[in-house]
Amino acid sequence: MSATKIVFHDVSKFYGEVLGVNKVNLEVAPGLTGLVGPNGSGKSTLMHLMTGLLRPSRGEVSVLGVSPDSPEELFRLVGYCTQYDSFPNGSTGLSFLRFALSLNGYSKNEADERAWASLSRVGLTDAANRRIAGYSKGMRQRIKLAHAHCHDPQVLVLDEPLNGLDPMGRAEMIDLFTAFAKEGRHVIVSSHILHEVDVISDGVIMIHGGAIVAEGEIREVRGEITSHPIQVLIRCDQPHVVASRIFELEHVVEARLIEDEGLLVRTRDASDFFTNFNRIVIDTGVIVETVAPADESVHAVYDYLIGDGLGGGSA
Amino acid sequence: MTTSANLLRRRQVVTLAKHEIRRSLFSRRSLAVYLLVGMPLALMLLRALFMPGSMRADATHATTEFAEVFHFFLLRFVVFFANAMIFVRLFRGEILEKSLHYTLLAPLPRTVLVLGKYLGGVLSASVILVITTTLTYILVFLPHGSAGVQQLLSSSGIANLASYVLIVVLACFAYGALFMLAGLFFKNPMVPAILFLGWETLTPFLPTFLKVLSFVHYLVSFAPVPVSLGAFALLARPVPGWIALVALFVSSALLVYVASRVARRLEVTYSVD
Secondary structure: OOOOOEEEEEEEEEEOOEEEEEEEEEEEOOEEEEEEOOOOOOHHHHHHHHOOOOOOOEEEEEEOOEOOOOHHHHHHHEEEEOOOOOOOOOOEHHHHHHHHHHHOOOOHHHHHHHHHHHHHHOOOHHHOOOEHHHOOHHHHHHHHHHHHHOOOOOEEEEEOOOOOOOHHHHHHHHHHHHHHHHOOOEEEEEOOOHHHHHHHOOEEEEEEOOEEEEEEOHHHHHHHOOOOOEEEEEEEOOHHHHHHHHOOOOOEEEEEEEOOOEEEEEEOOHHHHHHHHHHHHHHHOOOEEEEEEOOOOHHHHHHHHHOOOOOOOOO | OOHHHHHHHHHHHHHHHHHHHHHHHHOOOHHHHHHHHHHHHHHHHHHHHHOOHHHHOOOOOHHHHHHHHHHHHHHHHHHHHHHHHHHHHHHHHHHHOOOHHHHHOOOOOHHHHHHHHHHHHHHHHHHHHHHHHHHHHHHHHHHHHHHHHHHHHOHHHHHHHHHHHHHHHHHHHHHHHHHHHHHHHOOOOHHHHHHHHHHHHHHHHOOHHHHOOOHHHHHHHHOOOOOOOOOOOOOOOOOOHHHHHHHHHHHHHHHHHHHHHHHHOOOOOOOOO
């Protein structure tokens, strides 16, 4: 049981005869981790298992060394923003947070102080005393986020947290998650908006049909997919010169000039390619503007692993 | 457990109980309970308004009349269903509202969650039903004018009321524990509730060894005025008060314990529920 990681050991979850997740083995380190997968892939099941809202049919889960069977210890460490867009009847933003903080053991004054601080952090101070039932979708999403982090947890589990937020709100929330992760906490974010996961995540967990298909840093995961050559986009002043030299390399399967974009190279050996590319640049004296991977994105990797199975929504 | 942990658990139980009291007494859903408890009051009010003059003068039957109303209507119908409505909702209501996960995500043992909710339910149900019983009691005596008031305020009148209040509070503990458990177990707990009502109603006609499996058998042992249960009732020796008290508390505690065991394995699967 690691005291610094979230660990899934051979975890399976069945809903009757329906498979939720199957034989999941995971170790999630601190930082911002993206959880991606299409509708029904098991993202929410995984998050529910992490937070004890579901119990594994087989295997064990531990969060920083604590079992989800001990909610009194677990929820000092964990805040969970679920996908459910529902709230206790009649609650206002403030009363909703106060209740949660009181259950955390804070005194009335402390609970008040923390509730206001959380409301301010998600930009809901003005709506604090309004009923949540009258909130917009974006405001409801914000109050759920405030609920998840109001007790200052070490682990934030966020199921589609950016749903319903406007671009400004998304940017603010992403800043918030990033700040949390930089403090050495775990932030686990599920999203079907892949470029967002790509931008904010230190690592990803890709899930499909209840099974983990890949995990780790995107670059590492991409590097392990040998069936698809790695794509590199080069912008330089003489792309045709570079193209002719690059073609001499055995592992390069394609070098294509794309108008206004640059030279797109597909290679089966990225490290050898970069070694040789440096030599070509020195030999030919071309001026290189950028060299960037063209398919080290979550979307590309997911596409290679699963096919284009990503839809909207969550599991 | 350390003193601070004890203090925390106590604070959590109080927070949950207060939350449940607010939900049970002041939410829109409590309207159904208020309509139910309004029924005996409305009936007694109508009785008071349309009581013939000859009956008004005679207050001697008021004590027996209330005893019958209490046994056959208040206890077996109003108290039973009001408890069912309040306690079934403690968990099932939040599951239907899809908001149970917020309390499950709090750092508290599930036993504390069950205890807090149960306590909130008992207090809410007791407040509503004690007031209903007291007002119904008053409305039975008031139409008889000064003789009725005199009887009401006499030591026996007040002692009788205290006994009925005790029965109602004990019923809240016992039925409450049962219905809270039913709310955790069944998707539609009203079906087992109605079946249990059938069992409670049949109790007078059952042999003693089966009577002991009902709550009403123990509750009526505190009744100050006996009532006739009909020609087919199988009479049993009344249970001594202390045995009834122990039986009710032990069975309530057992049911709460089972509920807390069930709650420990509770999962959030709203789409299935």
